[in-house]
Amino acid sequence: MSGWVSLSGVTVRRRGRTILGPLDATLNGGGLTILMGPNGAGKTTLLRVLHGLERVNTGDVHWTDPKDADGRSQGFVFQTPVLMRRSVLDCIAYPLLLDGVSRTQAREQARAHAAEVGLTVNLDQAVTFLSGGEKQKMALARALMRRPRILFLDEPCANLDGRSVKEIEEILHRIKAGGTRILMSTHDMGQARRLADDVLFLHAGKLVEQSNGDDFFRSPRTAEAKAYLKGEILL
Amino acid sequence: MNSIGEGLWQAARLVVTLDPDLVEITALSLRVSLGATLVASCIGLPLGAWLAVNRFPARRFVIAILNALMGLPPVVVGLIVYVLFSRSGPLGVLGLLFTPTAMVIAQVIIITPIIASVAHQAIRDLWADYHDLLISLQATRLQRIKTLLWDGRRALMTASLAGFGRAIGEVGAIMIVGGNIDHATRVLTTAIALETGKGEFDMALALGFVLIGLAILVNLGLHFISRTERGARW
Numbered sequence: 001m002s003g004w005v006s007l008s009g010v011t012v013r014r015r016g017r018t019i020l021g022p023l024d025a026t027l028n029g030g031g032l033t034i035l036m037g038p039n040g041a042g043k044t045t046l047l048r049v050l051h052g053l054e055r056v057n058t059g060d061v062h063w064t065d066p067k068d069a070d071g072r073s074q075g076f077v078f079q080t081p082v083l084m085r086r087s088v089l090d091c092i093a094y095p096l097l098l099d100g101v102s103r104t105q106a107r108e109q110a111r112a113h114a115a116e117v118g119l120t121v122n123l124d125q126a127v128t129f130l131s132g133g134e135k136q137k138m139a140l141a142r143a144l145m146r147r148p149r150i151l152f153l154d155e156p157c158a159n160l161d162g163r164s165v166k167e168i169e170e171i172l173h174r175i176k177a178g179g180t181r182i183l184m185s186t187h188d189m190g191q192a193r194r195l196a197d198d199v200l201f202l203h204a205g206k207l208v209e210q211s212n213g214d215d216f217f218r219s220p221r222t223a224e225a226k227a228y229l230k231g232e233i234l235l
Numbered sequence: 236m237n238s239i240g241e242g243l244w245q246a247a248r249l250v251v252t253l254d255p256d257l258v259e260i261t262a263l264s265l266r267v268s269l270g271a272t273l274v275a276s277c278i279g280l281p282l283g284a285w286l287a288v289n290r291f292p293a294r295r296f297v298i299a300i301l302n303a304l305m306g307l308p309p310v311v312v313g314l315i316v317y318v319l320f321s322r323s324g325p326l327g328v329l330g331l332l333f334t335p336t337a338m339v340i341a342q343v344i345i346i347t348p349i350i351a352s353v354a355h356q357a358i359r360d361l362w363a364d365y366h367d368l369l370i371s372l373q374a375t376r377l378q379r380i381k382t383l384l385w386d387g388r389r390a391l392m393t394a395s396l397a398g399f400g401r402a403i404g405e406v407g408a409i410m411i412v413g414g415n416i417d418h419a420t421r422v423l424t425t426a427i428a429l430e431t432g433k434g435e436f437d438m439a440l441a442l443g444f445v446l447i448g449l450a451i452l453v454n455l456g457l458h459f460i461s462r463t464e465r466g467a468r469w
Contacts, residue, residue: 051371053367053370071371071373076371082364082368084368085386086386094372094382098372098373
């Protein structure tokens with residue numbers, strides 16, 4: 001099966017422990033793919049491997065379109081937003097400054113992106129003064145500055161209230177509609193049901209199940225996925 | 236107590252009357268110490284940042300040496316610079332001994348490890364926060380260092396001020412390489428040492444108070460210029 005990225009025999013070991021793999025998978029969904037699984041399943045590691053933040057010990061990651069492999073055509077939103085010691089506007093504008101865009105132009109575009117994600121606060125204030133939801137919107141706006149073809153999100157709604165979660169989900173729908181592929185990890189079953197076009201279910205560093213979102217929630221095939229969806233604790 | 240009171244009174248009198256000798260040695264003190272701080276900052280700040288973001292085999296050893304050099308005995312530094320720049324020394328041809336330039340060189344050697352070490356600590360913490368983001372955004376090595384230096388500028392200013400504090404109060408090295416020559420290399424600290432040696436404690440204390448006031452003024456001035464207390468703005 002041909003997809004936009006394939007992993008073959010990927011293994012990540014740290015301090016003598018295998019934290020991911022061996023993993024073989026092909027991602028072919030064009031919309032929003034959700035990574036699910038209990039803590040320690042390898043969701044974050046898989047996102048980091050795909051984005052090039054984590055080196056693999058064995059195996060290969062093959063991108064069908066070489067443009068997708070370029071880190072500059074990918075965006076990454078971390079579970080805890082990285083807050084630069086700058087104003088909100090300068091934080092958002094930062095990726096364009098790295099690309100050599102003038103500060104005035106970068107800030108202008110950053111203002112537009114802030115509006116796009118519904119960030120309506122004073123953009124000249126220090127980023128540390130934002131609420132949790134606003135910080136995550138800032139991180140999203142920053143990740144979108146280079147108009148990424150692929151967006152990775154590592155539990156972006158962890159620790160956010162319902163209203164902020166709803167706002168972030170609406171933004172993700174808009175990003176997806178704009179043609180950006182999204183790969184997102186979450187623990188929130190409700191959110192996964194609302195958003196998933198496809199699901200990758202990981203357990204103990206291995207891919208246990210991969211299917212269409214509706215199929216996964218309606219009729220999971222594996223015992224682990226069934227147990228997880230029932231709310232049982234997977235060891 | 237009497238001497239301290241007298242010293243304060245004399246310090247006020249010297250400052251108010253803009254005593255020409257005081258103005259001269261204060262200006263030289265500032266010139267030497269600010270010059271040394273500027274040069275040491277140009278070396279120490281990028282060095283600290285570079286050590287924070289780069290991994291190489293002898294890194295821990297270099298950091299340990301840098302930290303150890305923070306405690307460099309000024310007298311020994313003065314002696315080494317003296318030997319280097321003395322007429323028979325390898326750099327004697329430059330004719331820098333007993334000049335303010337030699338005093339700046341000695342102070343640069345003393346304060347560069349302090350500035351680099353404090354900068355390294357500050358940038359290391361910032362690098363831990365920024366690491367994933369900068370790698371994710373594919374910032375080049377130079378862009379990473381520039382970003383860390385800019386975003387860490389408040390902490391780096393503290394590093395430079397720590398260096399300035401050490402330089403302005405330093406006496407051992409500059410006494411040896413400067414020679415405490417009147418109207419040439421006399422600065423506040425060497426003048427204090429001289430007045431103390433002469434038993435002129437009131438004058439020595441007066442100069443001491445001027446020195447403390449000067450250090451506070453420079454610190455306040457830099458904090459004001461860099462607007463460190465701007466509330467909700469960076």
